Amino acid sequence: MSEKRKILLIGYGNPARADDGLGPALAEEIESKNISDVTVEADYQLTIEDSAQVAEYDVVVFADASVNCSEPFSFEPLTAREGESFSSHSVEPAEVMALAENLFKSKAKGFILAIRGYEFDRFGEGLSKKAKVNLQKALDFIESLFVKGDCLCRTANM
Amino acid sequence: MSNSKRIIIEPVTRVEGHGKVSILLDENNKVTQARFHVVEFRGFERFIQGRPYWEIPVLVQRLCGICPVSHHLAAAKAMDKIVGVDKLTPTAEKLRRLMHYGQMFQSHALHFFHLCSPDLLFGFDADPKIRNVIGVAIKYPELAVQGVMMRKYGQEIIKATAGKKIHGTGAIPGGINKNLSIAERDVFLKDIKQMLDWARGALNIAKDYTVKNLDMLKPFASFDSNHLSLVRSDGAMDLYHGNLRAITADGKKIFDQVDYSNYSDYIAEEVKSWSYMKFPFIKSLGPQNGWYRVGPLAGINTCDFIDTPEAEKARKDFMALTSNKPNNITMAYHWARMIELLHSAEKINELLHDKDLQGTDLVVKGKRRNEGVGLIEAPRGTLFHHYKINDNDQIISANLIVSTTNNNEPFNRAVQKVAADYIDGVPKITEGLLNRIEVAIRAYDPCLSCATHALGKMPLIVTLYDYQGNEIDSKTKQ
Incomplete structure (x- = not known):
């Protein structure tokens, strides 16, 4: 299985809230690398219309800061979740996937790249020192996965 | 206070960011006080002090992931004053208006289809497992697709006029930095009839719902x-x-x-x-x-x-x-919001047919001042931005009254009214009470924008305390 798939990376979070900006920071780095077949989006949060875009791709990676994932990051397959919503105007990645499936017949495989952050409760641009280290490790990992698209395909087919 | 019990609901779901509700009961378990606590954007006004004034329209967008354009434009209007401009060129004003109506359109569509329609379509007492946007997607897929596509349309207008979805730079002190090309305009013209039609449909749903349920809605969370x-x-x-x-x-x-x-x-x-x-x-x-x-x-x-x-x-x-x-009537907010949605669609249609959008006279210059105020009617209501600068062009003070702050007392009144009507002698947070409080707050579409949204940060915790502050009940939803 070596076929390359169309990949969408969505990095989200608020860059003005310290480590909450890990998702957009990763998106910015990946975008600058111009990797073929990879589309990059950055936003403050996920909303319902992201489901329409997700449906246009084979593989979708949601990159977000996490307050409690294992260090330096975790990368997990994502299952569409239909059910109770506790979010606000925003929606969770699993709900975006569920909307994409229900409304747009999406077959996209989803993943969450959760990058461990530490400082969330202050206004201020810039990541904490430890978050920067985690970002670099997450970046190396996901870039390698994107460049070797077949790896992501195998992961997606697991 | 000595003979009272406190019920705390934290945070409120399906509103932006974090909030918690506390309800104070007397010894007979009657409501004596209800408060809607908000973790507001404390620190932001200080955060921007010392920054050069021209950065502010971009910087303030980080206040809110849902209505960054409102902050962008209110700040730009204040900065117009700072650079001594009282009137923009027709092209600049109309492009800013297009951006703003795009914002109103997407925000109202998002609120109606994502947050409000589950309550209206399934009822306040429906199972929470279906009373959400996924439930709407399954039972009313056409309606859900409309909501998604309307939101997307508004977002694309923002992208075309502000430059990008995140950290848009379209509005600058004294004007705007780009016009709308014919090609960009034609993309929006192609779909505007469909948007108008869907907006009419959404308005009819809100109107019919309100009229049909008027007896129930009139007293619900309402006050003069x-x-x-x-x-x-x-x-x-x-x-x-x-x-x-x-x-x-x-x-x-x-x-x-x-x-x-x-x-x-x-x-x-x-x-x-x-x-x-x-x-x-x-x-x-x-x-x-x-x-x-x-x-x-x-x-x-x-x-x-x-x-x-x-x-x-x-x-x-x-x-x-x-x-x-x-x-x-508090629940009439939904109907009123859909009138603004249709108005925004009509305005977008009007503007797309205006050749001024392709004009090239984008910026006006004036004599610099040290103070500027900018107001706008954001999706959630009147938004105030007020700045003072020093001779080095740095912000020395800022005062922001966001729409949600303007509605602060009404939130408390709405919660008090619902709590008083639905807690009757039993000091327990029932699903019915919880959702009615949320329905009342959601009517205002509050945006508690400053909270972070990292994974693992958004549980729903419901806690019940007795009058001595002892926890007697707690519910958490992940």
């Missing part, structure tokens, strides 16, 4: 209040620019056509020890009686007319419900 909004000099609704008008619950004018640069002569803010969010009030009436509502309900109540034909017809229908007196 003052109303405040911007209106045009001829009294028309104007969501982008105008003067301040405030009216009483029965429609008497408190003040009218006030230049918003002088807002601090008319509006003051009270600080309360238990909330980070201030409580604005009309000075002449004092804090007890001077609080007011903003947002779509207030906007429809305060204006004399709407200058687009379909929204004006809808306004007349709306006002007929209360014999042309101000409508004080």
Whole structure:
């Protein structure tokens, strides 16, 4: 299985809230690398219309800061979740996937790249020192996965 | 206080960011006080001090992931004043208006289809497992697709006019940095009829729901209040620019056509020890009686007319419900919001046919000033930005009264009303009570914007305390 798939990376979070900006920071780095077949989006949060875009791709990676994932990051397959919503105007990645499936017949495989952050409760641009280290490790990992698209395909087919 | 119990609901779901509700009961388990606590954007006004003024329209967008454009434009309007510009070129003003109507359109569509429609379509007591946007997607897929595509359309307008979805740079002090190309315009023209049609449909759902359930909705979370909004000099609704008008619950004018640069002569803010969010009030009436509502309900109540034909017809229908007196029914916010949605679609259509959007005269220059105020009718209501700068072009003070802050007292009133009506002798947070409190708060579409949204940060915790502060019940939803 070596076929390359169309990949969408969505990095989200608020860059003005310290480590909450890990998702957009990763998106910015990946975008600058111009990797073929990879589309990059950055936003403050996920909303319902992201489901329409997700449906246009084979593989979708949601990159977000996490307050409690294992260090330096975790990368997990994502299952569409239909059910109770506790979010606000925003929606969770699993709900975006569920909307994409229900409304747009999406077959996209989803993943969450959760990058461990530490400082969330202050206004201020810039990541904490430890978050920067985690970002670099997450970046190396996901870039390698994107460049070797077949790896992501195998992961997606697991 | 000594013989009271405290119920805390934290945070409220399906509103932006974090909030918690506390309800104080007396020894007979009757509600004596209800408070909606908000973790507001404390620190932001300080955060921007020292920054050069031209950065502010971009920087303030980080206040809110849902309505960054409102902050972008309110700050840009304040910076127009700083650079000594009182009138923009027609191209600049119309492009900013297009951006703003795109924002109103997407935000109102998002609220209606994502947050409000589950309550309206399934009922307040429906199983929470289906009473959400996924439930709507499964049972009413066509409606859900409309919501998604309307939101997307508005977002694309923002992208075309602001430059990008995140950290847009379109509005700059004194004007705008790009026009709309013919190719960009044609993309939006292609779909505008569909958007208008869907907006009409959404308006009909909200109207029919309100009329059909009027007996139930009239008392629900409702109370008389003052109303405040911007209106045009001829009294028309104007969501982008105008003067301040405030009216009483029965429609008497408190003040009218006030230049918003002088807002601090008319509006003051009270600080309360238990909330980070201030409580604005009309000075002449004092804090007890001077609080007011903003947002779509207030906007429809305060204006004399709407200058687009379909929204004006809808306004007349709306006002007929209360014999042309101000409508004080909290749940009527949804109907009013859909009138603004249709108005925004009509305005987008009007602007897309205006050749000024392709003009090249984008920026005006003037004589620099040290203070600027910018107001706009954001999706959630009147938004105030006020800045002072020093001779080095740095911000030395900022005062922001966001729409949600303007509605602070009404939130508390709404929660108190619901709690008093639905807690009767049993000190327990039932699913019915919880959702009714959420329904009441959701009517205002509050945006508690400062909270972070990292994974693992958004549980729903419901805690019940007795009058001595002991926890007697707690529920958490992940």
